[in-house]
Amino acid sequence: MVLRHHRSLTSLVVASCLLLPLSSCANSSLRETLTKAFAADPKLTESAASSSTAATVATSPSPVESTAQLPEDFPAAVRYPGAQLIAVVSGESASPNPPPSTSEVVTRWITSDGGDRVLSFYRKAFQADGWQILNQPEAGTTDGTITARRTDLKVSINVQSGASSANERPAQGNGTTPPATELVIRYSRNPSQSELITGEPAKSNSGLSKLAPFSNTTGLGAAGDSESTQVQTGVGEVSFTDLNKTPAELRQYVEDVARLGILTPALTHRLKQNQAKGGPLFEPNKTITRREYARWLVAANNRLHSDRPTQQIRLGLATSQPAFRDVPKSDPDFPAIQGLAEAGIIPSSLSGDPTAVNFRPNAPLTRESLLLWKVPMDIRQALPHANIDTVKQTWGFQDAAKIDPKALRAVLADHQNGDLSNIRRVFGYTMLFQPKKAMTRAEAAATLWYFGFQGEGQSAQDAAKQ
DSSP, X not given: OHHHHHHHHHHHHHHHHHHHHHHHOTTOHHHHHHHHHHSOOHHHHHHHHHXXXXXXXXXXXXXXXXXXXXXXXXXGGGOOTTOEEEEEEOOOOSSSSXXXXXXXXXXXXXXXXXXXHHHHHHHXXXXXXXXXXXEOOXXXXXXXXXXXXXXXXXXXXXXXXXXXXXXXXXOOTTSOOOOOEEEEEEEEESOOHHHHHHOOOXXXXXXXXXXXXXXXXXXXXXXXXXXXXXXXXXXXEEEETTGGGSOHHHHHHXXXXXXXXXXXXXXXXXXXXXXXXXXXOOOTTSBOBXXXXXXXXXXXXXXXXXXXXXXXXXXXXXXXXXXXXXXXXXXXXXXXXXXXXXXXXXXXXXXXXXTOOOOOTTSBOBHHHHHHHHHHHHHOSOOOXXXXXXHHHXXXXXXXXXXXXXXXXXXXXXXXXXXXXXXXXXXXXXXXXXXXXXXXXXXXXXXXTEEEETTEEEEHHHHHHO
């Protein structure tokens, strides 16, 4: 015990003797010698610094052109509430003058909400505002991509739960980092005409390009004195170069509906020729297909009732069992057609019609089919009972016997809407209904100008002012 105490005392005395010269002779050679002896190895210090630098580089994000400033043309309708903007990524096209169809902007966001909640929000938002959902993950999933389009705006939202790095997540008050969900929102305006119709992205090797700022203004050419009419909608600009070919009686209706941003260009065998003329063609006097009108009908109804979700048509989900054999889930117009069938607007097996197993989406839309679909969305109640004699007495149609029995009720109900009826607005005064005659695109668009019954409704003209 005494020996240990003696050794400790001896060590203390030696240490004191060494420190005293250092404190009294700051520049002495002894101090320099001891300092060098106890200093860290320079080679080890350099090696550690290199390792630290390498680790920093390895964990840093890829060098991309990005800022946290939201682009001026970012579509407000797709912004997730409360999400934090992390980065905006854009790239220059390999081509010096890239076509508009290749323009795309990518934004990254972080939110503390779960992925399932985020996807559910976008499903409801797109359905309520008349978007066409091109693809979406199954309900209840927390990750996946939902893609939708509306007029000339296409949006793709990729949702990944917990995919972001910790240093990008907003910290809580206690300093901890909550679980986060990353949103990668891609959007492009003015896609190719083929993409608007099919929903498939145009193939291009030109990469990404920056977009010009977006304007919400509207401008229409004077009736009859212009080679083209430009219509700017709430989601993007649509230029139809041939609206001057619309019949004079229908032109104002078509222009008002076009302002809503729901009309898609015509897809014809002259696609390349049409694009060469400077813009997509509406082709107002061409026949409209059943799929096109179903698409427009849902979009117009939901747009005019944007402030009344209870009056909107819910789009069919990818998890739904297709109502028609010839409209599978992969069909770009499946959401609209399935939604109409599930709402009982169009005849299907769901509404108790065992013969309606096929929708015939690419067949011409007839007058009686249009009335059968549109009138229930006007009156918002059960169609009245009708027969041939009743229709003859009310409308005076000489060919009432040629009208399909299911459509007779819609034709009669349309008469009760007075001057706001679809028949009067589109066909004027006539004693022949010609129920099997194909509708033109301009005629179909004119029926969408007004939704309502006996003065209680909403017009496209009123909606465009909101």
